Amino acid sequence: MSKILLRAIIAVVLCVVVTASADAQNTAPTKRPKRLSAKMQLAIERAKVDSLNTLVEELRQRESDWQKAWHDAQAERKKKPVAERFMVDYTPARADSLAEQLKLQQVSDAMDNFFKDYICEPVTMSSDASLDSLYAARLKALVSPIHLPYNEVVRTYIQRYTAPSGFMSRILARAQYYFPMIEEELLRAGLPVELRAMAVIESALVATAVSRVGATGLWQFMSATGRGYGLEINSMVDERYDPAKSTVAACKHLKYLYDLYNDWSLAIAAYNCGQGNVNKALARAGGNPQSFWDVYWFLPSETRGYVPAFIAASYAYAYHQSHNITSAEPPMPIAVDTVHVNRLLHLGQVSSTIDVPTETLKMLNPQYKLDIVPAMNKDYTLVLPANRLTEYVSKQDAIFAKDSTYLKEYLNPENVKKKLAATSTIYYRVKKGDTLGAIASRHRVTTKQLMAWNGLKNANRLSVGQRLRIQKR
Numbered sequence: 001m002s003k004i005l006l007r008a009i010i011a012v013v014l015c016v017v018v019t020a021s022a023d024a025q026n027t028a029p030t031k032r033p034k035r036l037s038a039k040m041q042l043a044i045e046r047a048k049v050d051s052l053n054t055l056v057e058e059l060r061q062r063e064s065d066w067q068k069a070w071h072d073a074q075a076e077r078k079k080k081p082v083a084e085r086f087m088v089d090y091t092p093a094r095a096d097s098l099a100e101q102l103k104l105q106q107v108s109d110a111m112d113n114f115f116k117d118y119i120c121e122p123v124t125m126s127s128d129a130s131l132d133s134l135y136a137a138r139l140k141a142l143v144s145p146i147h148l149p150y151n152e153v154v155r156t157y158i159q160r161y162t163a164p165s166g167f168m169s170r171i172l173a174r175a176q177y178y179f180p181m182i183e184e185e186l187l188r189a190g191l192p193v194e195l196r197a198m199a200v201i202e203s204a205l206v207a208t209a210v211s212r213v214g215a216t217g218l219w220q221f222m223s224a225t226g227r228g229y230g231l232e233i234n235s236m237v238d239e240r241y242d243p244a245k246s247t248v249a250a251c252k253h254l255k256y257l258y259d260l261y262n263d264w265s266l267a268i269a270a271y272n273c274g275q276g277n278v279n280k281a282l283a284r285a286g287g288n289p290q291s292f293w294d295v296y297w298f299l300p301s302e303t304r305g306y307v308p309a310f311i312a313a314s315y316a317y318a319y320h321q322s323h324n325i326t327s328a329e330p331p332m333p334i335a336v337d338t339v340h341v342n343r344l345l346h347l348g349q350v351s352s353t354i355d356v357p358t359e360t361l362k363m364l365n366p367q368y369k370l371d372i373v374p375a376m377n378k379d380y381t382l383v384l385p386a387n388r389l390t391e392y393v394s395k396q397d398a399i400f401a402k403d404s405t406y407l408k409e410y411l412n413p414e415n416v417k418k419k420l421a422a423t424s425t426i427y428y429r430v431k432k433g434d435t436l437g438a439i440a441s442r443h444r445v446t447t448k449q450l451m452a453w454n455g456l457k458n459a460n461r462l463s464v465g466q467r468l469r470i471q472k473r
Helices: 003-026 038-079 092-118 131-141 152-161 167-188 193-203 223-228 243-261 264-273 275-285 306-318 347-351 358-364 386-394 396-400 413-421 436-442 447-454
Strands: 336-341 380-385 424-429 467-472
Touching: 131 152, 131 306, 152 306, 167 193, 167 243, 167 306, 193 243, 193 264, 193 306, 223 243, 243 264, 243 275, 264 275, 264 306, 336 386, 347 358, 347 396, 358 380, 380 386, 386 396, 436 447, 447 467
Parallel strands: none
Antiparallel strands: 336 380, 424 467
16 A cells, blocks of 8 residues: 555544544533444444545545556657657747747836836925926936936936927837847946936937947947947948947946046046046046036036936936827837858848848848948858748858849959958048147047148148048058
């Protein structure tokens, strides 16, 4: 008899004994019970034994049936081939579709939870019903290692960011794609996630943004600064446009600036105007300046609005619902995945083979300036919509078979090497107060180079509106 069965019998017997004892105690003695004969007592005991035997047999049969069912299931499973035991009942394309839906749901939930659980109206506010009191209380509720003060300058930018112009609506749409990636890199670098707002004021979350002085990408890197942080920049590839790699570079730069000033407002200002300008402002302020606001009037005019704009962008993102601002439709797929490419590839080869428009591929891979992945001596990445990943893998041979159609002039490796080594050229319009030395310093080139590229004989003779050619490597 098994241990389980034995335990069950003992439990039943104990239950009968305890019940009988309790009944005996609870029954008030009214009169002396009639003494049973030995024959009747024997009959009662036999009935109890029969009842116990019946229960034991029932329990034994249940255990036997359970063991037989388990063994039968195991035997049936072993009859199947190994491949069938772990077979999934949906196709790879279906798996891609489910992965896309999961990513979309995660992004949506993350956005909803942030605004529902983390951002809320302050519990107590000043009795003053003015907007100043409301803005100040809301900023105070955004607990952050970055100081977010409120003043008249900040109010001006808050009103600009929350105006019904559609600007913030477009920011929210792009944020669904870019912010999860930016936040992940900030957290990995040990930086405050609130720094994501810098990408808003730098580029309005447009990965292909280019400033009038040639600063490029989400984080508006100049060529020399980008190369200094390991970004590849040439005629075929400009990784300042790469959202992921440029974000990693921006995290390194921000970490360096914070280590330098030990204050986030000064580090953010230095990101905009350079540490040289911030150092000069600190020296001119005298005393012992501790933050951006202590040197406000000694900074370039553009930088004086930079930190207030950062605060306003953080406010507008957190409280957009309070201003009846809703997100526009994201311009790109939110759920994406990455594949590695180890040979020359034109984006047209992909879009003509699988169901992904070329414009979508360009938007997801803006770093490829000529729509070509120049994978000659090393691998490059290609970002695809998550629901097209399996289709790309299954049709990879057909995609690469089209190289003679899309890559005629690039099939010769020497042509690609020449393109990679080629310089890029930008043009600059001279403004009032510019000097050749200042322009050269701003663009990380020498005065002699500027004079050579533009046929200048005298470095001191510049005219407002003059167009200068600047070569970048």
